[in-house]
Amino acid sequence: MVKYISKRLLYMIVSLLIIITATFFLMRIAPGNPFTSEKKLPPEIEANLNEHYGLDKPWYVQYGDYLVRIVQWDFGPSFKYESRTVNDLINDGFPVSLTLGLEAILFAVAVGIVLGVIAALRHNKWQDYTAMIIAVFGISVPSFIMATFLQYIFAIKLGLFPVARWETFSHTVLPALALGATPMAFIARLTRSSMLEVLSNDYIKTAKAKGLSRGAMIMKHTIRNALLPVVSYMGPLAAGIITGSFVIEKIFGIPGLGSHFVLSISNRDYTVIMGVTVFYSILLLVSILLVDIAYGLIDPRIKLAGGKKGE
Amino acid sequence: MKKSKLSLLLVLSLVLSMFLAACSGGKDNADGDKGKTDSKKKVSQELRLNIKTEPFSLHPGLANDSTSGGVIRQIYEGLTRIDKDGKPQPAAAEDIKVSDDLKTYTFKLRDAKWSNGDPVIAEDFVYAWQWAVDPANQSQYAYQLYYVKNGQAINEGKAKPETLGVKALDDKTLEVTLENPTPYFLELTAFYTYSPVNSKIAKANKDWYKDAGDQYTSNGPFKMVQWEHSSKIVLEKNENYWDADTVKLTKISMDMINDNNTELNMFKNGELDWAGMPLGQLPQDLLPQLKKDGSLHTQPIAGVYWYKFNTEKPPLNNVNIRKALAYAINRKAIVENVTQGGQIPAMAAVPPSMIKENEQGYFKDNDAAKAKEFLAAGLKDLGLSDASKLPTITLSYNTDEGHQKIAQAIQDMWKKELGINVKLENEEWKVYISKLHNGDYQVGRMGWLGDFNDPINFLELFRDKKGGNNDTNWENPKFKQLLIDSQTESDPAKRLQMLKDAEAIFMDEMPVAPIYFYTNTWVQDENLKDVVISGLGDVQFKWAHFE
Numbered sequence: 001m002v003k004y005i006s007k008r009l010l011y012m013i014v015s016l017l018i019i020i021t022a023t024f025f026l027m028r029i030a031p032g033n034p035f036t037s038e039k040k041l042p043p044e045i046e047a048n049l050n051e052h053y054g055l056d057k058p059w060y061v062q063y064g065d066y067l068v069r070i071v072q073w074d075f076g077p078s079f080k081y082e083s084r085t086v087n088d089l090i091n092d093g094f095p096v097s098l099t100l101g102l103e104a105i106l107f108a109v110a111v112g113i114v115l116g117v118i119a120a121l122r123h124n125k126w127q128d129y130t131a132m133i134i135a136v137f138g139i140s141v142p143s144f145i146m147a148t149f150l151q152y153i154f155a156i157k158l159g160l161f162p163v164a165r166w167e168t169f170s171h172t173v174l175p176a177l178a179l180g181a182t183p184m185a186f187i188a189r190l191t192r193s194s195m196l197e198v199l200s201n202d203y204i205k206t207a208k209a210k211g212l213s214r215g216a217m218i219m220k221h222t223i224r225n226a227l228l229p230v231v232s233y234m235g236p237l238a239a240g241i242i243t244g245s246f247v248i249e250k251i252f253g254i255p256g257l258g259s260h261f262v263l264s265i266s267n268r269d270y271t272v273i274m275g276v277t278v279f280y281s282i283l284l285l286v287s288i289l290l291v292d293i294a295y296g297l298i299d300p301r302i303k304l305a306g307g308k309k310g311e
Numbered sequence: 312m313k314k315s316k317l318s319l320l321l322v323l324s325l326v327l328s329m330f331l332a333a334c335s336g337g338k339d340n341a342d343g344d345k346g347k348t349d350s351k352k353k354v355s356q357e358l359r360l361n362i363k364t365e366p367f368s369l370h371p372g373l374a375n376d377s378t379s380g381g382v383i384r385q386i387y388e389g390l391t392r393i394d395k396d397g398k399p400q401p402a403a404a405e406d407i408k409v410s411d412d413l414k415t416y417t418f419k420l421r422d423a424k425w426s427n428g429d430p431v432i433a434e435d436f437v438y439a440w441q442w443a444v445d446p447a448n449q450s451q452y453a454y455q456l457y458y459v460k461n462g463q464a465i466n467e468g469k470a471k472p473e474t475l476g477v478k479a480l481d482d483k484t485l486e487v488t489l490e491n492p493t494p495y496f497l498e499l500t501a502f503y504t505y506s507p508v509n510s511k512i513a514k515a516n517k518d519w520y521k522d523a524g525d526q527y528t529s530n531g532p533f534k535m536v537q538w539e540h541s542s543k544i545v546l547e548k549n550e551n552y553w554d555a556d557t558v559k560l561t562k563i564s565m566d567m568i569n570d571n572n573t574e575l576n577m578f579k580n581g582e583l584d585w586a587g588m589p590l591g592q593l594p595q596d597l598l599p600q601l602k603k604d605g606s607l608h609t610q611p612i613a614g615v616y617w618y619k620f621n622t623e624k625p626p627l628n629n630v631n632i633r634k635a636l637a638y639a640i641n642r643k644a645i646v647e648n649v650t651q652g653g654q655i656p657a658m659a660a661v662p663p664s665m666i667k668e669n670e671q672g673y674f675k676d677n678d679a680a681k682a683k684e685f686l687a688a689g690l691k692d693l694g695l696s697d698a699s700k701l702p703t704i705t706l707s708y709n710t711d712e713g714h715q716k717i718a719q720a721i722q723d724m725w726k727k728e729l730g731i732n733v734k735l736e737n738e739e740w741k742v743y744i745s746k747l748h749n750g751d752y753q754v755g756r757m758g759w760l761g762d763f764n765d766p767i768n769f770l771e772l773f774r775d776k777k778g779g780n781n782d783t784n785w786e787n788p789k790f791k792q793l794l795i796d797s798q799t800e801s802d803p804a805k806r807l808q809m810l811k812d813a814e815a816i817f818m819d820e821m822p823v824a825p826i827y828f829y830t831n832t833w834v835q836d837e838n839l840k841d842v843v844i845s846g847l848g849d850v851q852f853k854w855a856h857f858e
Contacts, residue, residue: 038759039780042779044467084365165568251573252573
């Protein structure tokens with residue numbers, strides 16, 4: 001187990017290095033810089049700024065400096081927000097996105113699994129059709145339409161929730177629903193199809209033949225096995241969702257991390273681009289690792305280290 | 312067997328109850344909010360608006376964008392302040408003396424206090440201005456202070472910050488020496504880069520401006536009490552302000568919501584008292600509807616939307632071709648059918664708020680007949696028999712639905728009126744600006760907003776071919792000389808005439824085709840009165856109040 005994890009950690013560092021390198025060069029190739037604006041700066045001011053931020057140094061020096069700073073977990077100052085560092089932006093934005101993301105995941109998993117299980121157990125009956133219609137809607141309606149729709153119905157027409165901003169719990173409900181709708185639908189479909197597959201297995205027939213109750217059979221033998229695909233979907237989903245969604249955060253005016261992924265690029269805010277990319281990559285790589293470990297726990301057939309050793 | 316059924320039931324009911332709890336919790340809170348807004352309408356003097364994004368910086372010497380400016384304008388006060396009629400009036404200064412050569416200004420400061428009670432002294436101005444031009448402090452707006460003696464030299468590292476032409480003769484007297492006579496200097500002193508900074512605090516703590524709190528002091532009508540980064544700024548009335556009796560609003564909360572539709576929805580839902588410009592923005596496609604129901608406010612501002620011609624790229628190096636293109640545009644159709652925000656067709660470079668006659672401009676809008684004459688002349692210059700022989704012209708703009716619609720309309724007009732083929736090309740904002748600044752384009756759209764109320768703002772950028780913002784590669788010695796001479800002309804009428812003459816040359820050579828003058832569009836709580844929006848489009852809440 002230890003050997004497996006350390007090997008995976010090594011791979012993670014290599015992946016991270018590749019991501020950092022690719023982002024760094026793509027970013028520098030893009031025309032324009034943080035100080036490009038419709039009112040061009042006098043050359044002496046631009047030169048002064050470039051010197052201050054080290055942008056006048058050769059690329060390999062900048063690249064090297066940057067790697068050193070990442071190791072120290074210091075992403076530097078933001079170009080776009082003078083009073084803030086990239087670490088500030090992440091420290092402030094991530095908890096917000098995390099809260100919203102967890103709410104959305106909770107909603108997606110709870111409702112998605114229930115819908116999927118119901119659909120599978122009532123296969124080709126009206127419950128199945130209803131659940132799948134909801135799921136198809138969830139998958140096919142883009143989140144910005146979902147968000148606008150929820151905002152219009154529940155905030156403007158019914159007045160149940162505020163339109164936007166991030167203050168009390170009630171401010172979080174609509175964005176969490178909008179954010180969770182697509183994964184919820186996806187989980188419902190995944191659960192349904194894998195439930196159906198599991199239900200047709202021989203061991204389920206055996207269980208039935210043994211006289212096991214339907215409830216026990218479903219809880220012990222079916223759901224547990226049927227959830228494997230859902231778990232593997234959860235890793236990347238969690239990393240994506242807890243780092244925030246640009247669209248949802250924009251529409252609901254949420255001060256999360258999601259907007260930085262997009263706006264930093266149009267601002268050419270070099271340090272923020274790198275900072276959020278590194279942060280997201282680490283989260284993603286860690287969550288994939290966690291999923292792989294969770295596999296082993298849920299399904300004893302999967303051996304992490306590829307052998308009996310260490311088990 | 313019972314047990315497992317029970318546990319399934321338990322899980323289901325837990326999920327359901329969580330969901331319901333979420334809903335009902337929300338209900339209570341939403342109701343609470345509503346109650347608040349209702350009572351607010353009756354008595355409260357609290358204003359809620361949207362500023363879209365986190366400001367770049369709330370240090371007056373560092374700020375360089377409209378969001379930061381919009382906040383700083385409410386909490387700081389310069390030597391002068393632009394009044395309700397758009398004229399600079401003594402503010403932090405109570406008396407201003409100008410020397411005969413227009414190069415030395417002596418400001419007598421009034422007895423005023425910072426929001427923490429410290430007195431505002433001349434040293435606060437000296438410190439702030441020296442700080443802003445000091446290259447060590449990286450101010451992108453340092454050039455706003457180049458009018459003051461040695462400003463540019465200091466920023467280029469050729470002189471010490473202490474040599475800046477600003478001196479505290481005593482605590483209440485400030486003497487400013489300028490590089491050149493600057494007829495609009497009192498407009499400039501109202502601009503935020505010229506604001507004072509509480510030198511006592513700033514000298515002790517270099518990070519004083521990065522958060523709200525007791526370190527952040529200001530000398531304007533309001534003070535900042537809360538700054539939740541990327542989320543919200545709250546201002547309250549500054550009781551220490553010298554003119555506090557005039558200030559009626561007790562609180563201004565500024566949300567940072569970067570979505571036009573959400574902003575309007577919040578306004579409709581009673582969560583904001585103001586939606587739209589200058590600090591926010593309305594969704595463009597809903598403007599006609601808001602206009603129809605009578606809630607839309609529009610006000611012209613000093614800004615122009617124009618198409619720049621690269622005067623070194625054929626066939627645009629031919630003045631007749633440029634004029635043909637400019638004259639053939641039907642601006643009225645564009646502002647009425649495309650932009651729909653009450654914009655004013657522009658047949659001049661300088662907005663009418665600075666030169667009144669420019670409401671008419673230098674030529675007739677949609678003058679197809681003249682355009683065809685110019686085209687014929689241009690074709691003759693080029694030795695071509697007709698317009699179809701002209702190479703296809705590329706019209707560039709930055710990727711945006713609004714710009715695209717205008718470009719499509721103009722493409723159509725040029726094809727129909729002149730028979731010229733036009734190709735559209737769009738790029739991401741910073742890619743686009745880089746191309747324009749590098750002269751890598753034929754015709755490109757751009758906007759220009761004035762920083763202070765003087766025509767020089769709109770002419771100066773074309774003074775030098777490589778002036779940084781010229782982009783057209785156009786240069787004219789007569790035009791240049793008029794601008795240079797205007798700087799030393801002390802008679803305002805004569806000076807204005809020089810600038811008009813310069814503009815006439817500019818419009819005759821047509822290195823840009825003006826399209827329209829910008830307007831601010833917004834909706835507001837109709838009980839809110841006396842919000843002052845200057846000709847430049849800047850908003851001040853000093854005099855605002857709810858009725």
